[in-house]
Amino acid sequence: MKDKTKIIVAIAAAAEMAVGLLLYHFFVRNNFSGVIAFGVLAAWIVCSLIADGLILHSNSASVVSDAKRLKDADDYIKAFHAWLNEDTPFTTYIQTAIKQLESLKRKQKALRAVLDDSKDSPFLSTANDVDAYVLANCKRILNRVMIFDQGEPYKYNMHVAYLQGVLGENAHVLSDFENLILEVSQIGDDATAATPCLNELTNALRSVRTNSADEWDQPDQMSDPPQQMMMQ
DSSP states (O other): OOHHHHHHHHHHHHHHHHHHHHHHHHHHHTTOOHHHHHHHHHHHHHHHHHHHHHHHHHTOHHHHTOGGGOOSHHHHHHHHHHHHTSOOTTHHHHHHHHHHHHHHHHHHHHHHHHTTTOSSOTHHHHHHHHHHHHHHHHHHHHHHHHHOOTTOGGGHHHHHHHHHHHHHHHHHHHHHHHHHHHHHHHHOSOTTSOOHHHHHHHHHHHHHHHHOOOTTTOGGGOOOOOHHHHTO
């Protein structure tokens, strides 16, 4: 638990204590019976402890990283932010993943604006493929962050190479997706128009799926992508 979570819990505890003292003085001034005062204060203490526990639980990286909770980009962003509050050596790569997800959200919004929120556009299918691919890669990143054992520091470089490779794949796809959006903005929602960027993006998705190394057996085959590519 990092300082941010500790501060939140400390503030909550201070507020709970202040309310408890106010309740105590209220009971004393109004001559409430000891049984009633004790019961109310005891109930308040129990509720406060439950609230503190919920704060800690809701901020737990392992909880927000549960696959059942991860449905869209916002869920993954929340999970990554939770891991930034943990003692992990992968903060740089987590921050890059967050930036990529935020970029994905902006690009999806831009495409829908260009298409006037048309639900029948053939380009939306490709947009959904991009979304699914980036989120699947983010799941792989989360899995790798979670399984890293700090008692085995000699494996750190292997994990870093893997994370760089996955982030590089995301950056490649996001770059091609941006080119597609620019292309669509020029031709409109015309499925018959020439769209070379669509072909490039489709090929990119197919290529990274085919060439993606197995995360356990072939971590060293992933090359280190340029930093500017990772930040797309």
